[in-house]
Amino acid sequence: MKVVVFCKSVPDTETRVRLKDNRLDKSEIKYILNPYDEFAVEEAVRMKEAGKVDEVVAVSMGPERAREALRSALAIGADRAILIKDDALDGSDTYVTAKVLVKALEKDGVEYGMLLFGQQAIDGDTWHVPGQVAEMLGLPQAGSIIKLEVDPDAGKAVANRLVEGGEEVHEMALPCVVTCRKGLNEPRYPSLPNIMKAKRKPVQDYSLADLGLSPEEVGRAGSFTEVLSYSLPPKKEAGRKVEGEPEEVVQELVKFLKDEIKVL
Amino acid sequence: MRFEFTEEQRMVRDMVRRLADEELKPRAAEMDKKGEIFPEIYQQLAELGLFGVYVPEEYGGAGMDVVSYATVVEELSRGCASTGILVSAHTSLVVDPILHYGTEEQKQKFLMPLAKGEKIAAHAMTEPGAGTDVVSIATTAKRDGDHYILNGTKHFITNGKEASIYLVFAMTDKEKRHKGMSAFIVEKDAPGFSIGKLEHKLGIRASSTAELIFENCRIPAENLLGEEGQGFYIAMHCYDGGRIGVAAQAVGIAQAAYEEAVEFAKTRVQFGQPIANFQAIQFKLADMATMIEAARLLYLKAAWLKQEGKPYYQLSAMAKLFASDVAMRVTREAIQVHGGYGFTEEYPVERHYRDAKITEIYEGTSEAQRLTIARNLLKG
Amino acid sequence: MSVWVIADQRKGTLRKPALETLSEGRRLADQLGTSMEAVIAGHNVEGLCNEIASYGAEKVYLIDHEILANYNPPAYARAVGDLIKDKQPQIVLMGGTMTGRDLMPRIAARVGAGLAPDCIKLEIVDGKLKAIRPAIAGKVRVEIGYKSDIQMAILRPNVFERLEPDTSKTANIEKVPFEPSDLDTKQRLVEFVSKETGRPELTEAEIIVSGGRGMKAPENFALVEELADLLGAAVGASRAAVDAGWRPQSDQVGQTGKTVSPNLYIAVGISGAIQHLAGMSSSKFIVAINKDPDAPIFNVADFGVVGDLFKVVPLLTEEIKKIKAQEG
Ligand SMILES: Cc1cc2nc3c(=O)[nH]c(=O)nc-3n(C[C@H](O)[C@H](O)[C@H](O)COP(=O)(O)OP(=O)(O)OC[C@H]3O[C@@H](n4cnc5c(N)ncnc54)[C@H](O)[C@@H]3O)c2cc1C
Ligand SMILES: Cc1cc2nc3c(=O)[nH]c(=O)nc-3n(C[C@H](O)[C@H](O)[C@H](O)COP(=O)(O)OP(=O)(O)OC[C@H]3O[C@@H](n4cnc5c(N)ncnc54)[C@H](O)[C@@H]3O)c2cc1C
Ligand SMILES: Cc1cc2nc3c(=O)[nH]c(=O)nc-3n(C[C@H](O)[C@H](O)[C@H](O)COP(=O)(O)OP(=O)(O)OC[C@H]3O[C@@H](n4cnc5c(N)ncnc54)[C@H](O)[C@@H]3O)c2cc1C
Numbered sequence: 001m002k003v004v005v006f007c008k009s010v011p012d013t014e015t016r017v018r019l020k021d022n023r024l025d026k027s028e029i030k031y032i033l034n035p036y037d038e039f040a041v042e043e044a045v046r047m048k049e050a051g052k053v054d055e056v057v058a059v060s061m062g063p064e065r066a067r068e069a070l071r072s073a074l075a076i077g078a079d080r081a082i083l084i085k086d087d088a089l090d091g092s093d094t095y096v097t098a099k100v101l102v103k104a105l106e107k108d109g110v111e112y113g114m115l116l117f118g119q120q121a122i123d124g125d126t127w128h129v130p131g132q133v134a135e136m137l138g139l140p141q142a143g144s145i146i147k148l149e150v151d152p153d154a155g156k157a158v159a160n161r162l163v164e165g166g167e168e169v170h171e172m173a174l175p176c177v178v179t180c181r182k183g184l185n186e187p188r189y190p191s192l193p194n195i196m197k198a199k200r201k202p203v204q205d206y207s208l209a210d211l212g213l214s215p216e217e218v219g220r221a222g223s224f225t226e227v228l229s230y231s232l233p234p235k236k237e238a239g240r241k242v243e244g245e246p247e248e249v250v251q252e253l254v255k256f257l258k259d260e261i262k263v264l
Numbered sequence: 265m266r267f268e269f270t271e272e273q274r275m276v277r278d279m280v281r282r283l284a285d286e287e288l289k290p291r292a293a294e295m296d297k298k299g300e301i302f303p304e305i306y307q308q309l310a311e312l313g314l315f316g317v318y319v320p321e322e323y324g325g326a327g328m329d330v331v332s333y334a335t336v337v338e339e340l341s342r343g344c345a346s347t348g349i350l351v352s353a354h355t356s357l358v359v360d361p362i363l364h365y366g367t368e369e370q371k372q373k374f375l376m377p378l379a380k381g382e383k384i385a386a387h388a389m390t391e392p393g394a395g396t397d398v399v400s401i402a403t404t405a406k407r408d409g410d411h412y413i414l415n416g417t418k419h420f421i422t423n424g425k426e427a428s429i430y431l432v433f434a435m436t437d438k439e440k441r442h443k444g445m446s447a448f449i450v451e452k453d454a455p456g457f458s459i460g461k462l463e464h465k466l467g468i469r470a471s472s473t474a475e476l477i478f479e480n481c482r483i484p485a486e487n488l489l490g491e492e493g494q495g496f497y498i499a500m501h502c503y504d505g506g507r508i509g510v511a512a513q514a515v516g517i518a519q520a521a522y523e524e525a526v527e528f529a530k531t532r533v534q535f536g537q538p539i540a541n542f543q544a545i546q547f548k549l550a551d552m553a554t555m556i557e558a559a560r561l562l563y564l565k566a567a568w569l570k571q572e573g574k575p576y577y578q579l580s581a582m583a584k585l586f587a588s589d590v591a592m593r594v595t596r597e598a599i600q601v602h603g604g605y606g607f608t609e610e611y612p613v614e615r616h617y618r619d620a621k622i623t624e625i626y627e628g629t630s631e632a633q634r635l636t637i638a639r640n641l642l643k644g
Numbered sequence: 645m646s647v648w649v650i651a652d653q654r655k656g657t658l659r660k661p662a663l664e665t666l667s668e669g670r671r672l673a674d675q676l677g678t679s680m681e682a683v684i685a686g687h688n689v690e691g692l693c694n695e696i697a698s699y700g701a702e703k704v705y706l707i708d709h710e711i712l713a714n715y716n717p718p719a720y721a722r723a724v725g726d727l728i729k730d731k732q733p734q735i736v737l738m739g740g741t742m743t744g745r746d747l748m749p750r751i752a753a754r755v756g757a758g759l760a761p762d763c764i765k766l767e768i769v770d771g772k773l774k775a776i777r778p779a780i781a782g783k784v785r786v787e788i789g790y791k792s793d794i795q796m797a798i799l800r801p802n803v804f805e806r807l808e809p810d811t812s813k814t815a816n817i818e819k820v821p822f823e824p825s826d827l828d829t830k831q832r833l834v835e836f837v838s839k840e841t842g843r844p845e846l847t848e849a850e851i852i853v854s855g856g857r858g859m860k861a862p863e864n865f866a867l868v869e870e871l872a873d874l875l876g877a878a879v880g881a882s883r884a885a886v887d888a889g890w891r892p893q894s895d896q897v898g899q900t901g902k903t904v905s906p907n908l909y910i911a912v913g914i915s916g917a918i919q920h921l922a923g924m925s926s927s928k929f930i931v932a933i934n935k936d937p938d939a940p941i942f943n944v945a946d947f948g949v950v951g952d953l954f955k956v957v958p959l960l961t962e963e964i965k966k967i968k969a970q971e972g
Contacts, residue, residue: 122780225789228786
């Protein structure tokens with residue numbers, strides 16, 4: 001069985017966000033492989049090591065720097081990679097992103113048994129793309145999983161979704177889509193020999209034309225949503241301090257908890 | 265001129281930085297207290313290929329370059345200085361000379377397991393009576409058929425406790441002075457070899473520093489590294505490269521202390537504001553950052569020269585001299601920024617301060633570096 | 645051109661975010677001068693239609709089938725998505741439960757509509773939806789505009805105000821037939837493993853209640869524990885409490901303990917030393933209970949109660965119990 005892992009290049013979690021002309025100032029951002037995607041790559045590589053999978057393909061849509069994210073996936077143990085890169089893709093919403101990823105799968109022709117995603121990309125943070133891909137391909141899906149058992153011979157997978165108050169255990173026919181999160185595994189550090197090997201693993205570049213898509217179908221032009229503006233979150237208001245009879249102060253505290261910050 | 269890491273170098277740095285943050289930093293204080301580097305750390309370093317960074321793949325290494333290696337030492341040292349010197353002493357002082365001077369058989373037998381991290385190496389030159397003046401070592405090696413017999417005592421040997429392969433320097437011909445020194449590969453189980461006392465130290469306490477005793481220690485003649493009489497040159501080769509490692513270690517220690525100082529200055533409030541608002545504190549931080557950057561560039565240049573096969577010993581001596589001084593100054597100022605907190609064991613800067621000192625001493629004291637640099641300047 | 649809400653139910657009960665979403669849906673519909681309609685999918689869930697109506701839905705589409713008894717992403721997406729394609733509402737909303745965040749992208753892909761997740765505010769501008777949401781781990785806030793005729797959004801739980809239900813309201817219930825397809829059988833929820841017991845892990849908890857030296861004795865931590873359990877919170881401690889042996893080391897919050905950033909941090913009898921603050925000052929909201937009005941913890945608290953914890957905490961616990969009891 002072959003599996004595909006979707007990898008996004010995202011700003012490092014430590015990055016301080018700055019705005020310039022109402023847009024993100026990307027000049028000083030350091031980019032990394034989306035941490036949630038590391039769980040996905042790790043899971044795929046473990047399946048390969050367990051003899052259940054014979055090829056792990058990493059796919060990314062993004063600018064040139066996405067190649068580094070793919071390189072990281074290859075260093076963890078993916079076998080080859082696909083980079084979809086085209087200036088026209090800038091500004092694509094999640095629907096377009098999913099559409100392009102599906103096209104790349106078709107173009108490559110890989111006969112996948114499973115598509116693995118991160119639960120979310122830590123920048124766009126929508127959690128959309130995996131479900132959109134699953135629907136476009138008509139596949140079953142288990143999101144936010146913390147346990148996965150795959151039986152390629154029987155053509156099925158059992159996955160535990162972490163949800164409010166417990167775990168939903170889903171049984172799915174292959175091929176299927178899963179999205180990975182913390183708790184599923186501990187991603188390994190890429191070893192030096194594997195970093196060197198990653199350099200020699202093939203990365204296939206696709207342009208829009210390669211995928212048979214036109215610029216009007218993607219990017220801002222082809223999207224259903226657009227980011228109109230950015231702003232920094234409002235600063236915290238100064239706190240308040242109440243003194244008095246315990247009964248009274250507790251009433252005020254309860255009001256604060258219930259009505260203002262809504263934790264009750 | 266391109267001041268940029270290659271993609272692989274960057275990946276290595278990022279990986280080791282993360283390893284240091286997640287695995288070393290949280291344990292460094294405990295390892296310092298217990299006086300050992302935990303076995304799982306050795307295991308992990310080995311699995312990641314950090315014991316043979318620039319050893320070619322055919323000898324079990326990662327096949328990378330000297331710049332990657334030096335960066336690995338800096339990043340490890342940022343998390344735990346003892347772990348930094350573990351890798352540096354292993355690589356620069358034993359792996360490198362075997363790679364350079366070893367026979368094919370020696371490479372297969374010794375380099376392979378060392379590069380893979382299956383075995384740890386130690387370098388044994390210093391003796392109670394011979395420190396900076398290495399030519400005065402008293403350990404002797406006498407040929408006996410197809411064996412050598414070693415007699416003498418070494419001390420202050422890094423990795424002495426954990427190693428199973430030792431590179432030992434001994435006089436094969438005392439009369440010939442430095443031309444009478446030879447280098448031998450000694451395995452831990454060699455008859456007549458034993459480990460003596462372990463030092464209690466000011467800093468790098470997790471790193472073992474051992475006494476080694478050779479009492480009619482018999483080793484096969486094929487364990488001679490290079491030729492008889494080549495030992496002094498091999499040793500100098502070791503230290504030229506080792507200084508890059510120690511310089512990188514010093515920068516790692518300084519970087520760690522600096523980061524702590526910045527964090528503390530931003531959170532510590534006095535006179536109603538973070539102390540980072542005070543110019544006296546700001547200037548300290550600015551000086552630290554500048555010194556660290558300069559020291560880093562020096563060791564990176566030395567590493568690059570070595571990688572390119574160009575003369576680098578002058579640069580590596582400068583890098584070590586400067587970086588060790590920077591480590592001392594930065595760690596001292598980092599404690600100052602912390603005030604009384606920095607003086608307690610609860611904050612890591614106290615450990616960084618203790619760890620920094622050794623970088624001015626081993627692999628040639630700062631005085632010895634100045635001698636080397638000056639001799640070089642004035643020659644010819 | 646109505647506003648739709650997909651009403652999320654689990655085991656035959658409407659989920660709280662669904663009620664908030666219905667309330668917001670009503671507000672938007674009023675603003676647009678259109679109707680608010682709801683969709684509910686499940687099995688034997690007809691009984692929920694009245695409750696949905698009480699939040700202002702004028703019409704409820706009921707899709708009832710045994711395949712929909714448990715959450716099944718392909719089946720739910722097909723059932724609801726095809727209905728949306730057929731009826732063409734302008735706006736489709738769902739609450740951001742783990743089901744909502746999983747299902748809505750599938751529906752949006754099926755329908756071919758723009759979707760914004762994790763919204764904290766919704767507006768109507770020039771007759772179209774505009775969504776406001778945080779992104780990049782809360783470091784920025786963005787406004788999302790739509791170009792599609794159908795505009796979809798997922799609402800962050802606990803943010804939108806829930807209306808008082810009006811049980812006199814009724815809705816027109818339309819049963820929508822559901823034809824099973826091959827795809828539905830490719831996925832099945834086989835088990836729900838309940839994990840309601842035990843407290844959450846400190847670093848993952850939404851709410852943390854921490855006690856300090858002010859607790860005076862280990863047995864008094866029962867006060868903190870009771871409050872924590874009521875709130876589904878984790879229990880933390882200052883170093884003073886840990887050093888005294890009242891709490892395990894693993895509970896320590898601060899410089900040399902754990903760094904936490906819950907939604908709400910309640911510090912009880914903790915002075916707020918810099919080392920403690922280092923571990924919790926990034927919490928979204930901080931409540932402090934301390935008898936010393938000059939305790940530094942009040943400098944970082946959003947809400948500070950100056951008072952004796954042995955009086956304040958039991959009262960607080962009582963009040964919260966009352967509220968929980970009302971909610972049922
Ligand atoms: C601040 C901000 C807000 C945005 N808000 C919205 C919005 O509300 N609605 C909307 O439709 N779009 C939005 N976008 C656009 C959206 O981020 C992009 O379409 C992006 O390509 C995919 O969405 P995501 O980053 O949220 O990924 P998610 O859907 O959160 O990612 C989940 C997983 O999908 C895979 N994946 C995602 N992107 C890629 C990729 N490019 N290549 C390979 N695998 C990938 C990865 O496995 C990832 O872990 C926003 C963008 C920004 C910067
Ligand atoms: C923790 C630790 C780990 C070590 N690890 C190893 C190891 O793995 N392998 C190994 O072989 N050795 C090791 N050493 C030994 C180390 O290299 C020596 O300590 C160092 O070379 C100095 O030698 P010494 O201590 O005998 O000092 P000395 O040589 O006695 O020097 C004392 C002082 O005199 C100064 N001095 C000496 N000669 C001159 C001169 N000509 N001009 C001006 N000043 C001079 C020195 O700079 C120093 O300030 C280690 C030492 C320590 C403390
Ligand atoms: C190097 C170092 C590292 C440290 N790391 C940490 C760390 O990780 N975490 C940490 O927490 N601390 C740490 N500390 C300790 C820190 O400095 C404080 O000593 C500690 O946080 C104090 O704990 P406390 O607030 O519980 O106790 P105290 O400072 O004694 O405060 C107790 C508070 O309880 C209030 N109180 C007493 N009785 C009542 C009552 N009946 N009702 C209401 N209020 C009452 C008092 O007014 C007082 O404010 C560290 C210290 C050092 C030096």
